[in-house]
Amino acid sequence: MKISVVGLGVEGQKATISLLKRDYDVYSSDINKDIDLSLLQSSGFDENINLDLEVGSHNLDKIFKSDAVSVSPSLFNKKICKDIIERDIFISDIFTKHKSVKTIAVTGTNGKTTTTHMIYEILKNNGYKVAIGGNGGGGFSGYNELLLDANENDYDYMVIEVCDMTLAFCSYVFDIDIVVVTNIGYDHMDVHGSIEQYTQEVAEFIKDKPAILNCNDENLVKIKDESSNPLLFNIYDGDLNLFGKFNLKNADAAYMTCQYLGINTDEIKKSLAEFEAVKGRTKKIIYNTNEVITGKTDNVDALKAVLDEERFDILIIGTPRKYETCRYNILDYIKSYKPDTLIIFPGLEDTTYDYIEYLNNIGYNKDMMVLKNIDDIIRYINSKQNSKIFIGGNGQEKITKITSMLEDEL
Structure with a gap:
């Protein structure tokens, strides 16, 4: 099977690595001839029989003749991505099993990783088979790794960390059942343009879906009615062995999410009391x-x-x-x-x-x-x-x- 990767930022390089380790024939390209490929180079995969690497341009003939194409989230609204979707070769339209898995998307400016791991641990401790991953920039192996993993294995739940710059991309790639939004803060304003625009993007992301939202965030409170079932979290009052009031908010988001999913309250509290700080977090x-x-x-x-x-x-x-x-x-x-x-x-x-x-x-x-x-x-x-x-x-x-x-x- 021949698969192309368009765009070689962090997500694109991680997508390339995920595909190569599964022995797909991969054509990866980026229009920027000065792109930093250190992530790909350090992975141990060289240009070989399975990898056709091109920087400085895209070979559209190779891309459009692929069996599937992975596109960098930053290019999702560009013409090249629209052309790929129109040809029915976008990767999430070829591999589709992941869309049948009950999916929880965790997004926001801060607290995504910890909240994602808390939800994962609670569900796993209660006997469910859970896939976890997403945002490559946040420390996971990227959206494509999660997609491929969920298409290869049988899961009850999938918990995705969604970067605030990839909301539209993730809405298309995944069939999201529940959204958790930790907060709306002043990051990536060079992409969003303004806090108002970022808030509107979140409003579109939670539209007609159940959403677990931070009651202390005025922007989230403003848009809560876009959700089909808005639930507001505050500060967790159970045992938690983590530093900071902000982690009590993350814990309450995880608590309310799992309570909504029907997990026993005592079991949720037990998992949170035993939860340890995620590597690299506070x-x-x-x-x-x-x-x-x-x-x-x-x-x-x-x-x-x-x-x-x-x-x-x-x-x-x-x-x-x-x-x-x-x-x-x-x-x-x-x-x-x-x-x-x-x-x-x-x-x-x-x-x-x-x-x-x-x-x-x-x-x-x-x-x-x-x-x-x-x-x-x-x-x-x-x-x-x-x-x-x-x-x-x-x-x-x-x-x-x-x-x-x-x-x-x-």
Whole structure:
């Protein structure tokens, strides 16, 4: 079977990897000749008899003669995708078994991954066979891996983490039965254009579906009636061994979702009490005499949710990619927060100079420094006593590595 992949961002590269490991003949292309293919290259798959890789252009003849085509979510509204759908070769129209699985989609600006895993654990602990996956940028193996897995195996439920930039794409690819929306925040505004537009996109996503919505989010409250059965979650009042009030909200979203699905209340509470922090998400470590909180907080709402919990002396913040200037408003909040010390490290890319320049331009006058290496960050933390330290910002992979190194030294 010949399958094409159009677009080689994170999702496209993960789709290519998923198809190659199943021994499909794959043609993958991207119109950007400077596309970063490090994810694909590090997977161990080279250009071989199964992979025909092209950058700088798309060969439409190869694409349209494919048995199925996977399209990057960012290209879903482009002409090339519409042409593929019209030819009845879009991948979710060829592989369709996944659409018969009861599907829960979890979206929002923050809290998606934790909430998705909570729902998964509750359902799994109650004897159901559950598929989990989705958003490649959030740490899963991508939408195509989930689609292929659900077409190869028999599942009772499928729980999908849906990136806020892929709502229309996921509405087409999956037959969603229930939507959970954690919140609507100021991230990816370069894509959405405005919070109002983002809210409208969410309204379309929940339209005529049961929806579990955050009662504390004014934008979600405004659009709740678009849902066929809106249920509002608040703050979970049961036992939960996770840091932060925001995780009590995630837990209540999972609780209400599983209650709606008919899971026994005591069983839900038992699963949540035993739930452990997802790798890379917010976690507390008592390291020597220091209290260290770590976790990806790649937008201002996520960062504020953590920093509002308690006062930190030291912030260690990872930087975004160069083009993600919409995330620089993290620094505006840090200016008002006024930590004793701010440390910047290369998160997703080394844009530390850009961060320093931005901080200088907004008149930031507290102590700050740049540490380029993870080992230097560990040494710095070792030099401190009785400090409250937060490690976050952008760069989930590096934040996770720092967390693991700290835990290994305990």
